Amino acid sequence: MKAPKKSDARLKVVGKASKAVSKRAVVSDEKGSEKSNDKFSAILRGAIQVFARSGYFNAKVAEVARAAGVADGTVYLYFKNKDDLLVSIFNTVMAEFNARLRQELAAIADPQQQLRHFAKLHFESLEADRELAVVFQVEFRHSTKFMEQFSETMLADYLKMLREILERGQQQGAFRANLNPKVVAKVIFGALDEMVTNWVLSHHNFKLTPLVDPVMDVFLNGIEA
Amino acid sequence: MKAPKKSDARLKVVGKASKAVSKRAVVSDEKGSEKSNDKFSAILRGAIQVFARSGYFNAKVAEVARAAGVADGTVYLYFKNKDDLLVSIFNTVMAEFNARLRQELAAIADPQQQLRHFAKLHFESLEADRELAVVFQVEFRHSTKFMEQFSETMLADYLKMLREILERGQQQGAFRANLNPKVVAKVIFGALDEMVTNWVLSHHNFKLTPLVDPVMDVFLNGIEA
Amino acid sequence: MKAPKKSDARLKVVGKASKAVSKRAVVSDEKGSEKSNDKFSAILRGAIQVFARSGYFNAKVAEVARAAGVADGTVYLYFKNKDDLLVSIFNTVMAEFNARLRQELAAIADPQQQLRHFAKLHFESLEADRELAVVFQVEFRHSTKFMEQFSETMLADYLKMLREILERGQQQGAFRANLNPKVVAKVIFGALDEMVTNWVLSHHNFKLTPLVDPVMDVFLNGIEA
Amino acid sequence: MKAPKKSDARLKVVGKASKAVSKRAVVSDEKGSEKSNDKFSAILRGAIQVFARSGYFNAKVAEVARAAGVADGTVYLYFKNKDDLLVSIFNTVMAEFNARLRQELAAIADPQQQLRHFAKLHFESLEADRELAVVFQVEFRHSTKFMEQFSETMLADYLKMLREILERGQQQGAFRANLNPKVVAKVIFGALDEMVTNWVLSHHNFKLTPLVDPVMDVFLNGIEA
DNA sequence: AATGAATGAGGGTTCATTCAT
DNA sequence: TATGAATGAACCCTCATTCAT
Numbered sequence: 001m002k003a004p005k006k007s008d009a010r011l012k013v014v015g016k017a018s019k020a021v022s023k024r025a026v027v028s029d030e031k032g033s034e035k036s037n038d039k040f041s042a043i044l045r046g047a048i049q050v051f052a053r054s055g056y057f058n059a060k061v062a063e064v065a066r067a068a069g070v071a072d073g074t075v076y077l078y079f080k081n082k083d084d085l086l087v088s089i090f091n092t093v094m095a096e097f098n099a100r101l102r103q104e105l106a107a108i109a110d111p112q113q114q115l116r117h118f119a120k121l122h123f124e125s126l127e128a129d130r131e132l133a134v135v136f137q138v139e140f141r142h143s144t145k146f147m148e149q150f151s152e153t154m155l156a157d158y159l160k161m162l163r164e165i166l167e168r169g170q171q172q173g174a175f176r177a178n179l180n181p182k183v184v185a186k187v188i189f190g191a192l193d194e195m196v197t198n199w200v201l202s203h204h205n206f207k208l209t210p211l212v213d214p215v216m217d218v219f220l221n222g223i224e225a
Numbered sequence: 226m227k228a229p230k231k232s233d234a235r236l237k238v239v240g241k242a243s244k245a246v247s248k249r250a251v252v253s254d255e256k257g258s259e260k261s262n263d264k265f266s267a268i269l270r271g272a273i274q275v276f277a278r279s280g281y282f283n284a285k286v287a288e289v290a291r292a293a294g295v296a297d298g299t300v301y302l303y304f305k306n307k308d309d310l311l312v313s314i315f316n317t318v319m320a321e322f323n324a325r326l327r328q329e330l331a332a333i334a335d336p337q338q339q340l341r342h343f344a345k346l347h348f349e350s351l352e353a354d355r356e357l358a359v360v361f362q363v364e365f366r367h368s369t370k371f372m373e374q375f376s377e378t379m380l381a382d383y384l385k386m387l388r389e390i391l392e393r394g395q396q397q398g399a400f401r402a403n404l405n406p407k408v409v410a411k412v413i414f415g416a417l418d419e420m421v422t423n424w425v426l427s428h429h430n431f432k433l434t435p436l437v438d439p440v441m442d443v444f445l446n447g448i449e450a
Numbered sequence: 451m452k453a454p455k456k457s458d459a460r461l462k463v464v465g466k467a468s469k470a471v472s473k474r475a476v477v478s479d480e481k482g483s484e485k486s487n488d489k490f491s492a493i494l495r496g497a498i499q500v501f502a503r504s505g506y507f508n509a510k511v512a513e514v515a516r517a518a519g520v521a522d523g524t525v526y527l528y529f530k531n532k533d534d535l536l537v538s539i540f541n542t543v544m545a546e547f548n549a550r551l552r553q554e555l556a557a558i559a560d561p562q563q564q565l566r567h568f569a570k571l572h573f574e575s576l577e578a579d580r581e582l583a584v585v586f587q588v589e590f591r592h593s594t595k596f597m598e599q600f601s602e603t604m605l606a607d608y609l610k611m612l613r614e615i616l617e618r619g620q621q622q623g624a625f626r627a628n629l630n631p632k633v634v635a636k637v638i639f640g641a642l643d644e645m646v647t648n649w650v651l652s653h654h655n656f657k658l659t660p661l662v663d664p665v666m667d668v669f670l671n672g673i674e675a
Numbered sequence: 676m677k678a679p680k681k682s683d684a685r686l687k688v689v690g691k692a693s694k695a696v697s698k699r700a701v702v703s704d705e706k707g708s709e710k711s712n713d714k715f716s717a718i719l720r721g722a723i724q725v726f727a728r729s730g731y732f733n734a735k736v737a738e739v740a741r742a743a744g745v746a747d748g749t750v751y752l753y754f755k756n757k758d759d760l761l762v763s764i765f766n767t768v769m770a771e772f773n774a775r776l777r778q779e780l781a782a783i784a785d786p787q788q789q790l791r792h793f794a795k796l797h798f799e800s801l802e803a804d805r806e807l808a809v810v811f812q813v814e815f816r817h818s819t820k821f822m823e824q825f826s827e828t829m830l831a832d833y834l835k836m837l838r839e840i841l842e843r844g845q846q847q848g849a850f851r852a853n854l855n856p857k858v859v860a861k862v863i864f865g866a867l868d869e870m871v872t873n874w875v876l877s878h879h880n881f882k883l884t885p886l887v888d889p890v891m892d893v894f895l896n897g898i899e900a
Numbered sequence: 901a902a903t904g905a906a907t908g909a910g911g912g913t914t915c916a917t918t919c920a921t
Numbered sequence: 922t923a924t925g926a927a928t929g930a931a932c933c934c935t936c937a938t939t940c941a942t
């Protein structure tokens with residue numbers, strides 16, 4: 001089975017620990033810390049839910065706690081503050097997404113297919129978790145400060161993978177040599193990102209994954225030598 | 226004169242009145258209400274400045290008032306509330322930008338050149354006013370509610386123009402017929418938007434306008450039949 | 451009339467402005483700023499009342515506001531924070547007390563009489579305003595940080611006056627030359643302070659001013675050459 | 676040996692049990708409960724340390740627990756609540772101090788020497804344990820409620836001893852008969868107390884014990900017939 | 901007895917908005 | 922119109938205390 005099943009596509013918000021809270025165990029699917037990991041994940045899920053519904057600034061920590069089924073104060077045992085919730089969602093999800101991306105891309109040889117799979121994974125991951133998608137497309141774009149962090153860390157990793165596909169494609173003669181891979185990577189990310197935002201804001205009244213081909217068609221038929 | 230001069234590129238935030246405040250006269254370059262119009266504009270400029278620096282949610286209305294050189298209460302004579310400031314910035318600027326876009330595109334016949342000019346104008350407008358650019362790329366993306374309004378009104382107009390260029394190009398045989406103009410319009414907008422965001426977040430350490438050609442190269446060499 | 455009347459003895463908490471709030475006019479008994487000065491004084495009185503009843507740490511700013519007849523937020527227009535309330539009470543009252551002390555002592559020639567009047571004024575001032583007395587004897591002694599400030603500023607002034615009386619008395623041969631005026635000043639302050647504290651904690655079930663003579667008797671009959 | 680050695684001067688905070696916690700054994704120097712007594716003492720020492728550093732209100736029970744090397748919850752096995760920690764420090768230390776005072780005074784015949792030794796012991800005890808001194812001079816003075824308890828119990832005992840010295844001195848003709856021993860006792864306590872407070876707040880930049888003579892000189896040369 | 905994760909009440913402070921002048 | 926003092930609702934976070942283990 002080439003493509004992961006839908007259920008697999010959902011980004012599991014597991015206990016990749018928030019850096020702010022060192023006491024917590026990191027790995028999720030282990031045996032021991034199951035309990036507290038559950039709580040960490042529950043709070044993160046609660047935050048995604050509440051942030052998606054109310055927006056980060058309007059969301060109250062108390063709502064997050066309630067959504068997670070814990071007391072208000074418990075949130076602060078797992079996260080430094082409200083901000084840390086947002087950062088942790090981002091880091092956790094993005095780390096997981098990038099890891100999966102990297103792994104699945106390794107199994108594909110053809111740069112064009114890699115590119116297509118890249119887009120597919122991008123769309124699938126967010127389409128599978130609508131609340132997370134809202135948080136990703138809207139709530140993360142809050143403040144310059146936050147977005148700078150966003151760009152510098154995980155997004156950089158994302159763009160790097162994209163760039164590497166393009167460069168490998170150029171070396172193999174699959175893509176035009178006179179393209180700046182950095183620029184093209186941003187262009188592609190921008191396009192994919194906009195499709196998702198559009199889908200989120202349209203209240204999901206169209207399907208995202210079917211757009212992989214039309215979108216990639218635009219790019220590939222320009223990138224190909 | 227083909228290309229507008231730099232000074233022309235700056236989007237003038239003039240007194241296109243906020244819809245929310247009926248008492249105010251709308252058109253700016255008229256005669257009578259000059260005085261109060263100045264105040265309207267001053268507050269809007271103040272808001273852009275403060276929102277760009279502090280972010281919408283952290284910005285205080287009092288700061289906006291101070292930046293505009295008016296009393297706190299005066300803000301509420303021209304704008305319904307804090308939200309209205311953001312909305313008004315968006316509407317005012319976007320209306321002006323779209324009008325200019327429409328006007329300048331009308332003077333260009335070749336669809337490819339139109340597309341190129343479209344991108345150029347997009348970049349130029351924002352590069353010419355860095356504070357406005359911050360507000361556009363970051364602060365507008367705040368809440369789903371806000372972004373929905375964003376998409377449905379002015380952005381729709383922007384995308385419509387883009388679509389029309391594409392469709393005209395398809396009719397003239399300049400662009401491939403088997404492309405979905407709606408999708409391509411979003412793809413292009415997404416790409417341009419991402420370039421600007423990237424430029425904003427990189428603290429403007431590169432020039433935006435020189436990217437018009439590389440970016441359009443990607444699209445054109447895929448869009449052309 | 452030698453001694454000020456009781457009503458005069460009450461320390462008027464007037465608008466000696468809190469340093470933290472520069473916008474406020476300082477002088478109280480002037481004409482113009484009557485209004486805001488009233489508010490400043492009202493809040494200070496409210497704070498004295500509430501701090502006396504509940505203790506500083508248990509007192510809620512909201513209670514102070516209510517006692518002063520203003521909204522919660524108004525407190526922060528006149529004072530930087532809750533701490534500033536305590537500091538301002540201290541500075542305002544102490545400045546006024548020291549000024550009065552200095553003025554009245556100037557009218558007395560005999561060092562022994564000065565000392566007696568010093569004690570009398572100390573007792574009278576606090577006996578006349580029981581709530582203020584509680585705040586002075588109990589609430590000010592809160593934290594080392596606060597007490598250090600307490601000692602270094604206004605108390606220093608108080609002790610200086612005491613020391614000067616003693617030194618002048620030594621020069622005139624009224625007091626023994628082989629006494630360390632600094633030590634004796636502290637000893638006398640400590641004694642007076644303890645009497646007041648005792649009176650406060652005994653719920654005022656004895657009169658303070660009658661103790662002037664017995665207490666000073668202890669000191670004078672040791673200080674006299 | 677008349678004067679206790681320095682090392683003897685330190686008030687040992689031992690397991691005089693908090694009245695509030697009935698489950699605990701009271702006497703310290705017994706055999707059985709040694710273990711838990713260690714813990715009781717450790718927590719009390721931790722409390723003194725932390726209260727001295729941060730002040731009672733800013734101190735966290737968790738800090739006390741950490742300073743004592745026990746878990747947060749353990750504090751509540753030995754003390755009813757945070758308040759009880761303060762009360763227990765006071766009771767424990769004061770009981771020990773008064774006992775020692777009583778015992779050592781019994782060995783002295785001359786009322787003047789008794790008075791001198793009284794002051795010396797007061798100074799020595801606190802000078803030997805700076806953290807305890809901070810707690811005694813500052814943290815105990817927190818709330819009227821607390822201070823009332825303070826005055827009524829242990830301080831009363833302290834003042835009683837002082838009064839008895841004075842009265843005995845009067846009977847023996849060592850002190851003037853026309854003095855009110857109650858007043859003089861308070862005056863002396865106030866003076867000694869102020870010296871210690873001063874020393875605490877000056878960050879101990881002078882020696883306390885050398886002040887015994889100058890201070891007592893002031894009193895004795897007034898009290899003596 | 902001992903632990904320490906979990907609780908949840910509580911409050912200082914901010915700031916958008918109003919309104920008397 | 923314009924002002925800016927006054928308002929008061931709203932919320933993040935802390936931390937004393939509990940209790941299952």
